[in-house]
Amino acid sequence: MRLSGNGLRCVRGGREVFSGLDVAAESGHAVAITGPNGAGKTSLLRLLAGLLAMEGGSISLEGGDPELTLPEQAHYLGHRDALKPALMVRENLSFWRDFLGGGKSDESDALAAVGLDHVAHLPAAYLSAGQRRRLSIARLLAVKRPVWLLDEPTSALDVTGQAAFAAIMTGHLAGGGIILAATHTPLGIAVRELRIGGAA
Amino acid sequence: MTALAAVIRRDMRVALRVGGGALIGVLFFLTVVVLMPFAVGPDLALLKKLGPAILWLGALLASLLTLDRLFTADHDDGSLDLIVMGRTPLELVCAAKALAHWLAVGLPLVAATPVLGLLLNLDAVATGAVALTLLAGTPALTFTGMVGAALAVVLRRGGLLLSVLVLPLSIPVLIFGVAASNAAISGPSPFGTPFSILCALSLSSLVIGPFAAAASLRHGLD
8 A cells, every 4th residue: 555645735825835745655654744833744634634625736545445535544633632521531432433434343442552441431521631642542543544644643642652652553554554643753663754844 | 324323422412411502502592582571571462472483583593502513613623624534425424413403402492392382371272383383493493504503613703603694594484483383373374384385494404404514614624
C-alpha cells in the first residue's frame, strides 16, 4: 500500500499555505511532518482526510480498498478529541466503534491498551487532558484503518503514555499500516521527516 | 444501520443527561404557555380562541431553542470531522440526528400539550386536535430547522442566525398547524384539508432537509 500526494496546494482564507507539496508513505512506514507554527502541518493532514477543499494536485492510495475513498480508510486524530462530556468513557468509545464500523473487537482491550480500563464508567467530563487524548487513541485501536493521520498525537501525554503510544504505533506499522503525524516532538519510532514551510 | 442506530442512541443519551436539551425544551414550552394567560388576561373565551395558536408558537420556539446545538456541539468537539470522514452517507447521518432530536425534544412537547391545554381552557377535543397537529407538524420544524443549524455551524453566535433563517421557513407549518387545530375545534372548514397539507409539509421536509443540511455541512468544512 502506498499513499501519495503530488503537487498539493492549499489555500485558507485567501492566503496560500503551501503549493507544489509532495508527500508519500508506504506500508509499514511513518512520516513525521515538521515545520514552524502556521506552516500548514494541520492543513496537510486535513487535506488528506478530505476535510479541506483541494486547490490543486492529486492524492492517491494504491493498494487500498478500491471501493472506498482515502478518508474512509483513514483515522484522523485532531486537536479536538471528539468526546461527549456527558457520556461515559466506554460509551464514547463504543459509539465511535459502532459508527466507524469497527469489528466485534472488545473495546475493553482498547481501553486497557491505553490504560483507561479503571475509569470506563466515569463520564468523560471528569477526564484530564492526557486521559482524553488516551481515549481518542483507543479509537484508533477499536476500529481498524490502514492509514493514521495524527495531529500532535503526543500532546498532553505523560512519559509512560508517550512510550505506550510509540508501542501502539509500532504495532500498527508492523501490521502494514501507514502513519502520517504532524509533530514538534520526537515520536519514539523510526520516521522519515517531511519538513514544510520556511527555510529555518 | 449499526452506525445510524449508534448516532440516534448517542444523541438521545446526550440530550437526556445533565445539560442536555430534552428537559430545557419542555420547560421553555411550559414557561411560554404559562405566561400567555398573564399577558392576555383572565378572559376564558379569548384564551380558548387563542389556545391552539399559543401552543403552536410555544412548540415552535421550544424546538428552535435547542436546535442550534444540533451540529455546533459536534463541530466544537471535533466529532463532525470524523462523521464527515465516515463511511455512512452524511445525508443519512443528518436524518438520524434530526430524528434523535425530534424524539428527545419534539415528542415531549407533544406529550406536554394535554397538560398545558388545561391552562388555556381547551376541552378534551381541542387539546387532542392540537396534540395531533403537533405530532404531525413538529417533524417539519425539526427537519427544516436542521438546515439552518447546518448553515450556522461554522459561525459564532450561530443560534441567533438560526432563528432568523428558520422562522420564515416555519410559517407554512404554523399556518396549517393552527388552521387544522381551529378547524377541528370550531369548524366550519373541514379538518382533513389543512391536516393533509401539514403532513405533506412534514414529509417533504423529511426528504429535503437531510440533503440540504449535508450539502451545507460539506460546503462549510474548514
